[in-house]
Amino acid sequence: MNDAIEVTDLVVDRGGRRVLHGITCGVAAGSVTGLLGPSGSGKTTLIRAIVGVQVVRSGSVTVLGRPAGAAELRRTVGYVTQAPSIYADLSVRENARYFASLYGLGAAEADRAIADVGLADAAGQLVGNLSGGQRSRASLGCAMIGTPRLLVLDEPTVGQDPVLRADLWAKFHALAAAGTTLLVSSHVMDEAGRCDRLLLIREGRLIGDDSPAAIRTAAGTEDLEEAFLRLIRDSERVTA
Amino acid sequence: MSLRITLSTAARILRQLRHDRRTVALLAVVPAVLLTLLFFMYENAGPTFDRIALIMLGIFPFVIMFLVTSIAMLRERTTGTLERLLTTPLGKLDLLFGYGLAFGLAATMQAGIAVAAAYLLLDLDTVGGAGLVVVIAVVNAVLGVALGLFCSAFARTEFQAVQFLPVVVIPQLLLCGLFVPRAQMAGWLQAVSDALPLSYAVEALMQVGAHADPTTTMWRDLVVVAGAALVALVLAAATLRRRTP
Numbered sequence: 001m002n003d004a005i006e007v008t009d010l011v012v013d014r015g016g017r018r019v020l021h022g023i024t025c026g027v028a029a030g031s032v033t034g035l036l037g038p039s040g041s042g043k044t045t046l047i048r049a050i051v052g053v054q055v056v057r058s059g060s061v062t063v064l065g066r067p068a069g070a071a072e073l074r075r076t077v078g079y080v081t082q083a084p085s086i087y088a089d090l091s092v093r094e095n096a097r098y099f100a101s102l103y104g105l106g107a108a109e110a111d112r113a114i115a116d117v118g119l120a121d122a123a124g125q126l127v128g129n130l131s132g133g134q135r136s137r138a139s140l141g142c143a144m145i146g147t148p149r150l151l152v153l154d155e156p157t158v159g160q161d162p163v164l165r166a167d168l169w170a171k172f173h174a175l176a177a178a179g180t181t182l183l184v185s186s187h188v189m190d191e192a193g194r195c196d197r198l199l200l201i202r203e204g205r206l207i208g209d210d211s212p213a214a215i216r217t218a219a220g221t222e223d224l225e226e227a228f229l230r231l232i233r234d235s236e237r238v239t240a
Numbered sequence: 241m242s243l244r245i246t247l248s249t250a251a252r253i254l255r256q257l258r259h260d261r262r263t264v265a266l267l268a269v270v271p272a273v274l275l276t277l278l279f280f281m282y283e284n285a286g287p288t289f290d291r292i293a294l295i296m297l298g299i300f301p302f303v304i305m306f307l308v309t310s311i312a313m314l315r316e317r318t319t320g321t322l323e324r325l326l327t328t329p330l331g332k333l334d335l336l337f338g339y340g341l342a343f344g345l346a347a348t349m350q351a352g353i354a355v356a357a358a359y360l361l362l363d364l365d366t367v368g369g370a371g372l373v374v375v376i377a378v379v380n381a382v383l384g385v386a387l388g389l390f391c392s393a394f395a396r397t398e399f400q401a402v403q404f405l406p407v408v409v410i411p412q413l414l415l416c417g418l419f420v421p422r423a424q425m426a427g428w429l430q431a432v433s434d435a436l437p438l439s440y441a442v443e444a445l446m447q448v449g450a451h452a453d454p455t456t457t458m459w460r461d462l463v464v465v466a467g468a469a470l471v472a473l474v475l476a477a478a479t480l481r482r483r484t485p
Contacts, residue, residue, distance in 0.1 A: 013485075051327050052483065053483055054485075055485045074328055074330075077327065085319060085320030085321045085323065087321060088319070089256045089260060090255055090259065098248060099328070
């Protein structure tokens with residue numbers, strides 16, 4: 001299997017504290033991989049290292065065969081930060097058109113991305129006047145412009161209503177079927193079951209890396225939340 | 241660097257400005273209102289108004305654009321848009337020149353209004369032409385933008401960003417020749433003044449005040465100010481890190 005992302009012995013310190021303690025993992029090309037863990041576990045730091053904006057202490061991150069953050073990757077990796085990072089004082093359409101222009105794409109591509117995240121009716125509204133859920137969808141739409149080969153999404157479904165959340169996950173799988181690799185972080189376990197593969201992270205250490213089915217089987221429970229708990233207890237027993 | 245991305249970034253910044261009508265109104269009106277205040281302060285002081293108003297036409301855009309840019313760039317940083325932009329094909333200079341261009345255009349509008357008010361309503365009298373005053377004011381505004389972009393790299397919060405005004409702008413105001421003619425300063429103060437770009441902008445304006453045609457000194461001063469702006473933009477690019485801790 002060829003990996004879109006390869007992380008080897010990644011160690012990251014932030015604010016004088018070790019946040020990632022030597023993470024090694026891979027993300028298969030064309031898959032939807034979930035990065036799950038509680039708040040503060042290091043998900044965002046790992047994501048920042050993958051998109052190449054994080055200063056790392058040691059270890060390596062390879063994305064689509066190149067070192068993370070390489071100039072060539074800026075055309076092919078889409079990134080959505082946890083807080084919606086778009087311009088609140090521009091309309092949804094103006095935001096999308098600006099981001100499209102950075103990739104040399106025109107208004108049609110921008111409008112398509114807006115429609116893809118279900119914001120066609122709100123395209124003319126200022127982002128600052130949108131609800132939190134709409135805002136994060138607008139941010140997501142701007143990352144889907146130009147059909148990136150890798151989409152890295154930091155908690156994209158927080159605050160979305162259940163129907164839209166289902167729509168977004170269907171969209172993620174459609175993108176993966178078309179060849180895009182997706183890495184989606186979440187702290188909500190009920191989303192874990194929607195992924196092809198799961199990376200479970202806790203306190204800066206990887207405690208699980210398998211398909212949801214395999215994790216359920218290994219932990220001996222159908223409930224992923226419970227499975228995660230058992231994995232945590234197991235990992236604590238090992239370190240104790 | 242890409243011209244297309246630089247232009248679309250400048251257009252985006254101007255669009256943001258356009259949605260913020262109050263800021264546009266303040267940018268357009270405030271310098272002219274302050275000049276009017278000066279006019280009444282120096283009503284019976286003869287040529288003093290001409291001297292001070294002329295210098296102020298160069299100082300307002302510098303100070304205002306410095307402030308506006310520091311805050312705008314800090315906002316890019318704190319809202320996460322900067323981090324996101326740096327993962328796209330946008331080059332650092334595309335962003336910085338985009339700001340220079342967008343706020344340079346805003347400053348052209350501002351300087352146009354302020355200069356028109358000064359000459360037409362407040363009877364400002366200079367030997368040289370008003371067009372040159374606009375040109376110097378715009379170059380000064382770009383200097384303000386460039387220094388604002390550079391300084392915002394060292395600010396984590398709005399409070400810190402605003403503190404750079406007294407640090408970077410006020411010494412230049414004090415030593416530019418507005419309060420004390422540069423020739424009358426102590427030698428070491430003159431040397432400091434020589435190292436500050438605003439001194440050259442003020443000298444260029446005083447040349448326009450005293451000579452009918454643009455002088456060599458005026459052109460040299462203008463090149464120095466533009467060069468300082470360019471250096472500040474390149475330094476700002478050098479301090480803009482794609483990777484942060």
